[in-house]
Amino acid sequence: MARIDLDLAHSYVPTPRTDEDYALLPLRFTFEDGGAYALLGPSGCGKTTLLNCISGLLRPSHGTIAFDGRDVTAATPQARNIAQVFQFPVIYDTMTVGENLAFPLRNRGVPQAQVRERVGRVAELLDLLATLDRRASGLAADAKQKISLGRGLVRQDVSAILFDEPLTVIDPQLKWQLRRKLKEIHHEFRLTLIYVTHDQTEALTFADQVVVMSRGKAVQVGPADALFERPAHTFVGHFIGSPGMNFLPGQWRDGAIELAGRRYMPELPPSVEAALREAGSFRIGVRPEYLRLAPERDRQAVPVRVERAQDIGTYWLLTSGVQEAGALAGTLRARLGVEAAGLRAGDTAWLSVFNRHTCYYVNEELVS
Ligand SMILES: Nc1ncnc2c1ncn2[C@@H]1O[C@H](COP(=O)(O)OP(=O)(O)O)[C@@H](O)[C@H]1O
Numbered sequence: 252m253a254r255i256d257l258d259l260a261h262s263y264v265p266t267p268r269t270d271e272d273y274a275l276l277p278l279r280f281t282f283e284d285g286g287a288y289a290l291l292g293p294s295g296c297g298k299t300t301l302l303n304c305i306s307g308l309l310r311p312s313h314g315t316i317a318f319d320g321r322d323v324t325a326a327t328p329q330a331r332n333i334a335q336v337f338q339f340p341v342i343y344d345t346m347t348v349g350e351n352l353a354f355p356l357r358n359r360g361v362p363q364a365q366v367r368e369r370v371g372r373v374a375e376l377l378d379l380l381a382t383l384d385r386r387a388s389g390l391a392a393d394a395k396q397k398i399s400l401g402r403g404l405v406r407q408d409v410s411a412i413l414f415d416e417p418l419t420v421i422d423p424q425l426k427w428q429l430r431r432k433l434k435e436i437h438h439e440f441r442l443t444l445i446y447v448t449h450d451q452t453e454a455l456t457f458a459d460q461v462v463v464m465s466r467g468k469a470v471q472v473g474p475a476d477a478l479f480e481r482p483a484h485t486f487v488g489h490f491i492g493s494p495g496m497n498f499l500p501g502q503w504r505d506g507a508i509e510l511a512g513r514r515y516m517p518e519l520p521p522s523v524e525a526a527l528r529e530a531g532s533f534r535i536g537v538r539p540e541y542l543r544l545a546p547e548r549d550r551q552a553v554p555v556r557v558e559r560a561q562d563i564g565t566y567w568l569l570t571s572g573v574q575e576a577g578a579l580a581g582t583l584r585a586r587l588g589v590e591a592a593g594l595r596a597g598d599t600a601w602l603s604v605f606n607r608h609t610c611y612y613v614n615e616e617l618v619s
């Protein structure tokens with residue numbers, strides 16, 4: 252396994268001029284040896300491009316990649332010693348499941364006893380033991396993808412294992428199991444794993460560190476709780492969470508926050524207060540989980556017009572509008588308890604927006 256240092260950018264255009272010409276904007280990042288990482292972002296944000304730069308399938312147009320301090324920018328995938336699992340199964344139909352799993356090892360002259368041991372272990376982890384002697388050709392798509400995963404996991408000497416949305420063809424139930432398995436496998440084998448996905452649940456359950464990407468840029472890197480509690484960018488607030496973070500426009504005026512025509516004086520760290528005063532206008536970010544119903548006319552609460560309150564099973568989801576001078580200034584979604592059951596469309600409710608979880612954004616960046 253290896254530590255991977257990136258200092259690169261990539262454009263598919265021969266002479267890039269603007270930021271839009273870059274699939275990956277300049278990025279400096281280190282994947283630590285033995286870490287479990289996810290690259291998370293919407294389709295087209297550059298995840299596959301980044302993964303292919305790491306594996307060597309693609310040479311970045313700018314910059315360098317080093318494995319354990321050794322420059323591998325010009326090295327082939329073979330020379331980098333990377334295992335990569337793709338979105339769709341890549342297996343040999345004419346071989347048995349066992350032969351497929353053994354192939355990456357046999358190919359490198361690993362002794363037979365060791366091959367058997369390792370194939371057995373990986374097959375056990377992936378529930379493939381019963382099918383080891385079956386021909387791969389007759390298997391369903393998700394069984395084939397499990398073999399692909401196994402082929403990626405079977406070697407112990409690789410620098411890293413890269414997964415590019417590997418659970419796309421897997422049905423939801425099995426997906427959930429395989430995600431757990433991968434986590435287990437990571438704990439057992441201590442491999443450097445880099446896992447690409449557009450699915451936040453997948454990323455957050457699998458990875459210790461999640462790299463959130465938007466339009467060619469890594470906007471935040473951190474563990475799941477940091478992405479949830481302190482999104483560094485409004486994009487991360489929107490993208491992580493279900494529903495995502497709420498944002499409301501705020502102004503600093505005469506020593507207080509003005510929001511929808513009312514004044515609020517929440518306790519703020521001095522550095523945050525100074526930044527808000529200097530910026531003048533900003534956005535207030537609060538997660539649906541951290542909004543609470545407040546008593547009517549509570550001085551710290553914001554009046555909202557209820558659009559609907561839905562019973563989601565384990566919680567109630569309130570959707571409401573914040574009005575300013577007769578116009579809609581923003582939407583607030585709140586995860587509430589059964590106290591929301593009595594709310595009807597058109598009602599006025601009061602929500603506590605300001606608490607220690609509340610985040611503030613100037614030019615989309617978190618103020619801290
Ligand atoms: N081979 C290619 N040639 C030109 N443009 C590409 C190529 N592959 C990807 N792109 C573009 O680069 C951007 C990032 O793509 P990609 O890395 O595939 O994103 P993701 O994997 O996050 O969906 C997209 O705008 C895509 O259209």
Ligand SMILES: [Mg+2]
Pocket residue numbers: 298299300
């Ligand atoms: Mg992709």
